[in-house]
Amino acid sequence: MKKNQPGFLNIKNWAAEDRPREKLLLKGTAALTDAELIAILLGTGTASTSAVDLAKNILQTVNNNLDDLARLSVNDLMKIKGIGRAKAITIISALELGRRRKETSGAEKPKVTSSTEAYALLKSNLMDKPHEEFWVLLLNRASRLIKIQQVSQGGVHGTVADPKIIFKTALEELASAIIVAHNHPSGNLTPSQQDVDLTKKLKESARLLDITLTDHLIIAGKDYFSFADEGML
Numbered sequence: 001m002k003k004n005q006p007g008f009l010n011i012k013n014w015a016a017e018d019r020p021r022e023k024l025l026l027k028g029t030a031a032l033t034d035a036e037l038i039a040i041l042l043g044t045g046t047a048s049t050s051a052v053d054l055a056k057n058i059l060q061t062v063n064n065n066l067d068d069l070a071r072l073s074v075n076d077l078m079k080i081k082g083i084g085r086a087k088a089i090t091i092i093s094a095l096e097l098g099r100r101r102k103e104t105s106g107a108e109k110p111k112v113t114s115s116t117e118a119y120a121l122l123k124s125n126l127m128d129k130p131h132e133e134f135w136v137l138l139l140n141r142a143s144r145l146i147k148i149q150q151v152s153q154g155g156v157h158g159t160v161a162d163p164k165i166i167f168k169t170a171l172e173e174l175a176s177a178i179i180v181a182h183n184h185p186s187g188n189l190t191p192s193q194q195d196v197d198l199t200k201k202l203k204e205s206a207r208l209l210d211i212t213l214t215d216h217l218i219i220a221g222k223d224y225f226s227f228a229d230e231g232m233l
Helices: 020-027 034-042 051-061 066-071 074-078 085-104 115-126 163-172 193-208
Strands: 133-139 145-153 177-183 212-220 223-226
Touching: 020 034, 034 051, 034 085, 066 085, 074 085, 115 133, 115 145, 115 177, 115 212, 115 223, 133 163, 145 163, 163 177, 163 193, 177 193, 193 212
Parallel strands: 177 212
Antiparallel strands: 133 145, 133 177, 212 223
16 A cells, blocks of 8 residues: 555554554564554554554654653653653553563572662662652662662652661561662762761661661662762761
């Protein structure tokens, strides 16, 4: 069918091997492009744009970078012509499922013995956020991960981390050590005086409970600052 013929933009009028859903059934998920996978999530396009072309438009806004797509909010996606609230929520949900699958994959919980390993576990939760969040890694005596837990969520300029909540969670999970982390949406990795004071407070509180504060990470984009690596613990 030629592009100027009526109905060309409707996926139902395409050859079966060209329709994303049918292509997935015939050839498997690996055969689909990112745009085709997103088109399946969208379901439909607009009166003038197919679902695949609409998906391509979405990807073009982030230079075809899925990591950057994951950083977009529902409101960001709704700024793209043809994307309403329902479509935006569907895309956000799919990306979040992918992130959680990656986070929980593997039969044995990972061992966390360095800031690099801690960052690898935390970056997907913090690197894309436009506001500050505070998270904690709970570890057992063998330094294996018990749980990753969000402690608080704040605004662009900061969030409040309540030690009582952090250690309540640690005690409930019988954690022997913790690594705390928060992000700086500004991209500045330099710890503030508030960050330094909180770290000291958490270290003192942990010692009283026979729990080790192993590290405090500040995450900004694809980089991080480690209090432990810098000798500030």
